[in-house]
Amino acid sequence: MxxxxxxxxxxxxxxxxxxxxxxxxxxxxxxxxxxxxxxxxxxxxxxxxxxxxxxPSRDDLLTELIVDAYDAVGAAGERALAAADPADHLARWTAICTGVRSWALARPHEYALIYGSPVPGYSAPRRTVGPASRVGVALISVARDAFDAGGIALPPLSEDLRPEAERLGAEFAPGLPPEVVAALVAAWAQLFGLVSFELFGQFNSMVEEREKLFVHAAGRLGREVGLLPGR
Amino acid sequence: MxxxxxxxxxxxxxxxxxxxxxxxxxxxxxxxxxxxxxxxxxxxxxxxxxxxxxxPSRDDLLTELIVDAYDAVGAAGERALAAADPADHLARWTAICTGVRSWALARPHEYALIYGSPVPGYSAPRRTVGPASRVGVALISVARDAFDAGGIALPPLSEDLRPEAERLGAEFAPGLPPEVVAALVAAWAQLFGLVSFELFGQFNSMVEEREKLFVHAAGRLGREVGLLPGR
DNA sequence: GTCTATAACGAGATAGAC
DNA sequence: GTCTATCTCGTTATAGAC
Known part of the structure; x- marks a missing residue:
C-alpha cells in the first residue's frame, strides 16, 4: 500500500x-x-x-498504540491458528486462545491498554473497531469451518435473545445459526476474562497451574460453541 | 465489631x-x-x-477503596442470591451473576478499580484477598448446595489438571469434586470477562441486548459448573 | 514542502519556606 | 495551615533550517 x-x-x-x-x-x-x-x-x-x-495529538498517539496492540494480539491468534492441526477444530480454537494468552503474558501493559480499564478522558475512535475484532473474526472462522464440515449442535436459543443473535450473525458471522453466534460472543468475552484474571492478579496466591487451567477452560469454551475434537 | x-x-x-x-x-x-x-x-x-x-499513605487510601469495592460487589451478589428461588440452583447462580453485573453498571469506576488494569506502582496487600473472594465464595456455595442436593455430573478432569483442582478444592471448596472446582474457577473468571467487556466498551456498536446476552451466558456458565434448573 | 526549535498560553501539580 | 516559586502538562503560533 x-x-x-x-x-x-x-x-x-x-x-x-x-x-x-x-x-x-x-x-x-x-x-x-x-x-x-x-x-x-x-x-x-x-x-x-x-x-x-x-x-496530531496525544489521543492520536494513544489510538495508534491501541490499534497496534489490537493488531498484534489478533496476529498472534491468527499465527497460532495457522500452526494448529487443520483437521481438529477444537485444537484450532484452543490454539487461538493460547496464542492470545501468550501474547498477553509477553506484553501485559499493551494488553491492559486494550482490555483493561478505559483511559480517563479518552474515547476510542471508529478506526479501532476493525483491529479490535481480529481475534473474534478468527474465532468465528473456526466455528464456521466446524459448522461447514459437519454441523454444530447446540440447544435452541430462548426467544428473547434470538433476534439479537440473528442480527449479530447477519453482521459478523453470516451463515452461522443464532445459537452458535450467541455462544461465540459469550465465549469471546469469557476468553478475555480468563486472561485478564491471570494478568491482573486475581489468581494471585490462588491458582498456581495457570496455563493448565487456561487450556482446560479454553477447551470447554470451544465445546460451548459446539466444537468437537478431531473433526 | x-x-x-x-x-x-x-x-x-x-x-x-x-x-x-x-x-x-x-x-x-x-x-x-x-x-x-x-x-x-x-x-x-x-x-x-x-x-x-x-x-497513612495514598496506597492505604487506595487499599481502603479497593476493599470497599470488593465488599460492595460481594454484598450485591449475596443479596441477589438471598432473593432468588432457593429451590432453583441455576436461578440462584444466575442471580449472583446479575447482581454482580448490576452493581458494576451502577459503579463502573469502582468496578474498574478492582477488575480493571492494575494501578501502576500499587501492589495490593494481603487484606484485599478476603474481600476479593466474596463473589467466588457465593458461587461456590451454590455449587455446594446443588452437589449436596443431588450431585453434579461433569466429565472427568484431565490428569494434568486434577492435582491443581484438588489442591484448590481442599483450600476453597472442600467436599466438591475437582471437576466442579476447575469449572468454578473458570466460570468465576469468565463471569467477569462478560461484565468487563460490556463495561469497558468491547460491545460498543456491536452487542445491543447486553442484559439478555448476559443472562443467557450466565446460565450457560452455571451449566458448565454442573447446575441444573429447578433442583 | 518537511522538519525542528523557540516561545508562549492557561491550567494544574508540587515542594518548601514561613 | 498558608503562600509562593517552580515545576508539569497539551497545545499553538511563529520563525528558520534543510
Whole structure:
C-alpha cells in the first residue's frame, strides 16, 4: 500500500516508530492515564512541539498504540491458528486462545491498554473497531469451518435473545445459526476474562497451574460453541 | 465489631467517609493512577498533611477503596442470591451473576478499580484477598448446595489438571469434586470477562441486548459448573 | 514542502519556606 | 495551615533550517 520513496520517508517511519516505542515504555512504567507527549519527547531528545509533526495529538498517539496492540494480539491468534492441526477444530480454537494468552503474558501493559480499564478522558475512535475484532473474526472462522464440515449442535436459543443473535450473525458471522453466534460472543468475552484474571492478579496466591487451567477452560469454551475434537 | 464511643469517634468516621467519597469521585474523573491525596484534601478544604491522620499513605487510601469495592460487589451478589428461588440452583447462580453485573453498571469506576488494569506502582496487600473472594465464595456455595442436593455430573478432569483442582478444592471448596472446582474457577473468571467487556466498551456498536446476552451466558456458565434448573 | 526549535498560553501539580 | 516559586502538562503560533 504505502511505498517508501526515499530517505525522507524512511526517517519519518523511524522517528514514528521511536516515538511509539518510547510511548510503550511509558505505558509500562506509568500507565496509559499518565502517558505524556512531553515526556516522550524529552526522552527522545526532541522538543514536544516536534512530535506534532508525527501525531496530531496525544489521543492520536494513544489510538495508534491501541490499534497496534489490537493488531498484534489478533496476529498472534491468527499465527497460532495457522500452526494448529487443520483437521481438529477444537485444537484450532484452543490454539487461538493460547496464542492470545501468550501474547498477553509477553506484553501485559499493551494488553491492559486494550482490555483493561478505559483511559480517563479518552474515547476510542471508529478506526479501532476493525483491529479490535481480529481475534473474534478468527474465532468465528473456526466455528464456521466446524459448522461447514459437519454441523454444530447446540440447544435452541430462548426467544428473547434470538433476534439479537440473528442480527449479530447477519453482521459478523453470516451463515452461522443464532445459537452458535450467541455462544461465540459469550465465549469471546469469557476468553478475555480468563486472561485478564491471570494478568491482573486475581489468581494471585490462588491458582498456581495457570496455563493448565487456561487450556482446560479454553477447551470447554470451544465445546460451548459446539466444537468437537478431531473433526 | 467497632463500638462508637463518642463525638470524637463519630467525627473521625464522618471525615473518613468524606475522604473516601471524594476519592471515589476522583477515581471516576481521573482514574486510579491519578488519585492524589493533595487533590482530595483540596476538594475537602483540608490541607494534605491533615489527611495523613486518616490514611497513612495514598496506597492505604487506595487499599481502603479497593476493599470497599470488593465488599460492595460481594454484598450485591449475596443479596441477589438471598432473593432468588432457593429451590432453583441455576436461578440462584444466575442471580449472583446479575447482581454482580448490576452493581458494576451502577459503579463502573469502582468496578474498574478492582477488575480493571492494575494501578501502576500499587501492589495490593494481603487484606484485599478476603474481600476479593466474596463473589467466588457465593458461587461456590451454590455449587455446594446443588452437589449436596443431588450431585453434579461433569466429565472427568484431565490428569494434568486434577492435582491443581484438588489442591484448590481442599483450600476453597472442600467436599466438591475437582471437576466442579476447575469449572468454578473458570466460570468465576469468565463471569467477569462478560461484565468487563460490556463495561469497558468491547460491545460498543456491536452487542445491543447486553442484559439478555448476559443472562443467557450466565446460565450457560452455571451449566458448565454442573447446575441444573429447578433442583 | 518537511522538519525542528523557540516561545508562549492557561491550567494544574508540587515542594518548601514561613 | 498558608503562600509562593517552580515545576508539569497539551497545545499553538511563529520563525528558520534543510
Amino acid at each position: 504505502t511505498t517508501i520513496r526515499g530517505a525522507r520517508d524512511r526517517a519519518r517511519i523511524e522517528v514514528t516508530a521511536a516515538i511509539k516505542d518510547e510511548a510503550r515504555r511509558q505505558l509500562a512504567a506509568e500507565g496509559a492515564a499518565k502517558l505524556s507527549l512531553r515526556a516522550v519527547a524529552r526522552e527522545l531528545g526532541m522538543v514536544s512541539s516536534a512530535l506534532y509533526r508525527y501525531f | 467497632t463500638t462508637i464511643r463518642g463525638a470524637r469517634d463519630r467525627a473521625r468516621i464522618e471525615v473518613t467517609a468524606a475522604i473516601k467519597d471524594e476519592a471515589r469521585r476522583q477515581l471516576a474523573a481521573e482514574g486510579a493512577a491519578k488519585l492524589s491525596l493533595r487533590a482530595v484534601a483540596r476538594e475537602l478544604g483540608m490541607v494534605s498533611s491533615a489527611l495523613y491522620r486518616y490514611f
